[in-house]
Amino acid sequence: MTEITTHSGHRGLDMAEPLIFEQGASGRSGVDWPEVELRNSRIGAAARKRSIGLPGLSEPEAVRHYVRLSQKNYAIDLGLYPLGSCTMKHNPRLNEKVARLPGFADIHPLQPMSTVQGALEMIDTLASWLKGLTGFDSIAMSPAAGAHGELCGLMTIRAALEAMGNARERVLVPDSAHGTNPATAALCGYRIDAVPSNERGRIDKAALLEKLGPDVAAIMLTNPNTCGLFEEDIVEIAEAVHAAGAYFYCDGANFNALVGKVRPGDLGIDAMHLNLHKTFSTPHGGGGPGAGPVVMTAELGRFAPLPHVIKSDDGYTIVEHNAGEGDRATNHLGRMRSFHGQAGVFVRALTYILSHGSDGLRKISEDAVLNANYIAARLKDDLSVPYPGPYMHEVLFDDTFLNGTDVTTLDFAKAMIDEGYHPATIYFPLVVHGALLTEPTESESKQSLDQFIETLKALAADAKSGKAEMFKNAPVLTPVRRLDETRAARQPVLRWRPAALPEAAE
Numbered sequence: 001m002t003e004i005t006t007h008s009g010h011r012g013l014d015m016a017e018p019l020i021f022e023q024g025a026s027g028r029s030g031v032d033w034p035e036v037e038l039r040n041s042r043i044g045a046a047a048r049k050r051s052i053g054l055p056g057l058s059e060p061e062a063v064r065h066y067v068r069l070s071q072k073n074y075a076i077d078l079g080l081y082p083l084g085s086c087t088m089k090h091n092p093r094l095n096e097k098v099a100r101l102p103g104f105a106d107i108h109p110l111q112p113m114s115t116v117q118g119a120l121e122m123i124d125t126l127a128s129w130l131k132g133l134t135g136f137d138s139i140a141m142s143p144a145a146g147a148h149g150e151l152c153g154l155m156t157i158r159a160a161l162e163a164m165g166n167a168r169e170r171v172l173v174p175d176s177a178h179g180t181n182p183a184t185a186a187l188c189g190y191r192i193d194a195v196p197s198n199e200r201g202r203i204d205k206a207a208l209l210e211k212l213g214p215d216v217a218a219i220m221l222t223n224p225n226t227c228g229l230f231e232e233d234i235v236e237i238a239e240a241v242h243a244a245g246a247y248f249y250c251d252g253a254n255f256n257a258l259v260g261k262v263r264p265g266d267l268g269i270d271a272m273h274l275n276l277h278k279t280f281s282t283p284h285g286g287g288g289p290g291a292g293p294v295v296m297t298a299e300l301g302r303f304a305p306l307p308h309v310i311k312s313d314d315g316y317t318i319v320e321h322n323a324g325e326g327d328r329a330t331n332h333l334g335r336m337r338s339f340h341g342q343a344g345v346f347v348r349a350l351t352y353i354l355s356h357g358s359d360g361l362r363k364i365s366e367d368a369v370l371n372a373n374y375i376a377a378r379l380k381d382d383l384s385v386p387y388p389g390p391y392m393h394e395v396l397f398d399d400t401f402l403n404g405t406d407v408t409t410l411d412f413a414k415a416m417i418d419e420g421y422h423p424a425t426i427y428f429p430l431v432v433h434g435a436l437l438t439e440p441t442e443s444e445s446k447q448s449l450d451q452f453i454e455t456l457k458a459l460a461a462d463a464k465s466g467k468a469e470m471f472k473n474a475p476v477l478t479p480v481r482r483l484d485e486t487r488a489a490r491q492p493v494l495r496w497r498p499a500a501l502p503e504a505a506e
């Protein structure tokens with residue numbers, strides 16, 4: 001057999017693992033129960049008459065199954081996770097330790113408030129840090145993810161405009177925006193008006209100014225944007241948006257590049273979500289478990305959803321109903337979810353913040369930006385960069401470097417898997433052809449970045465030297481090769497169904 005060598009020395013994942021139901025056999029068990037005669041007992045009368053198709057496995061089979069499945073996961077704990085726009089950073093184990101303290105892990109949101117004062121203080125302390133780092137007076141802690149935060153932000157803006165008598169009709173969204181931005185605006189009943197990007201990858205200010213008008217409710221701008229670039233005209237944009245009577249919503253998913261350096265509230269932004277599961281570590285994936293608190297001006301804060309935690313002389317209280325004190329309790333737009341937010345994620349994020357302090361957080365963001373620029377500097381001649389930097393937390397490549405090679409960005413990403421890397425984000429943002437977006441974060445050492453860079457350089461050289469076939473076949477070191485991604489998205493099969501259940505035992 002031909003020995004397959006890789007540039008990185010990794011060999012992908014090489015153990016196929018069937019579903020547990022496909023492995024099970026009747027009569028096999030992980031435990032030995034003594035035979036019990038139930039037939040004539042009262043329990044026996046209630047006993048199942050037929051199998052319900054549970055898989056039968058011995059203990060080693062069950063253990064191996066789950067260990068093998070765990071080995072199939074690519075994780076930030078396994079290697080560099082070069083997704084762009086996702087901030088896959090190391091989650092310090094200290095976060096996990098604190099989140100598992102019984103005082104946090106074993107409490108329930110319906111407990112009497114006097115018994116959960118520490119948890120409420122934790123939420124309030126985190127809220128203060130987030131407001132301080134971003135320069136806002138108000139915050140809604142309950143949204144469960146970035147997209148949910150966007151929904152909270154736009155619903156709050158809509159509520160504020162409605163209170164003024166006119167919800168307006170249009171929301172301006174740059175063409176480089178994450179898909180959740182236009183989806184959110186549409187869900188809030190607004191018409192989306194796309195603003196083009198300019199040749200420098202930033203929003204086209206002239207086009208934006210032209211689109212502003214009395215029917216514009218808000219702009220949704222990401223900063224740094226999804227091309228990894230700082231929107232330099234942001235202060236003038238904020239002024240123009242406000243002059244038109246509209247609100248400035250910022251998608252703060254990329255705040256990791258700015259923490260401790262810039263307070264978005266100082267730039268004229270009115271509301272912004274924070275993906276705690278990105279900027280402030282904490283695990284994320286599969287749509288959760290995350291948290292997307294929204295920081296906002298005091299004016300918008302009056303309309304923000306409940307509940308929120310307040311501190312009084314008697315301790316901490318959760319304001320959950322209209323009966324509470326203050327404007328927010330009477331103007332709020334309702335509740336966005338059950339209870340007060342993702343408490344476990346709050347604990348992790350606050351642990352991360354307190355263990356680094358403001359100076360440490362600033363250093364984190366500097367290192368994240370440095371790492372991204374290091375990748376850009378070392379790869380710009382091997383891959384192709386559509387926009388000149390300076391880059392913030394992530395680097396955007398396009399597919400110009402693949403011209404004439406018959407290799408696509410998708411093929412290139414698949415070849416990364418054989419090298420033992422999770423693929424970078426591809427075909428996003430849409431503003432460049434064949435985008436490949438990568439965000440190393442501050443977690444990576446120079447050694448780890450160099451290994452990644454050398455691997456990508458070697459792959460680019462392979463593509464340019466006519467090895468298209470190798471890319472078309474990739475990945476070859478995985479249990480499954482190329483999947484039908486369109487079918488997987490359009491006809492997802494999310495649960496296993498037995499062909500037929502065995503007949504009743506009797």
Ligand SMILES: Cc1ncc(COP(=O)(O)O)c(C=O)c1O
Pocket residue numbers: 085086145146147148178180222226251253254275290292
């Ligand atoms: C720029 C941007 N905005 C919004 C989101 C949505 O965040 P979430 O996945 O937490 O809903 C993402 C997620 O990747 C993002 O990158």
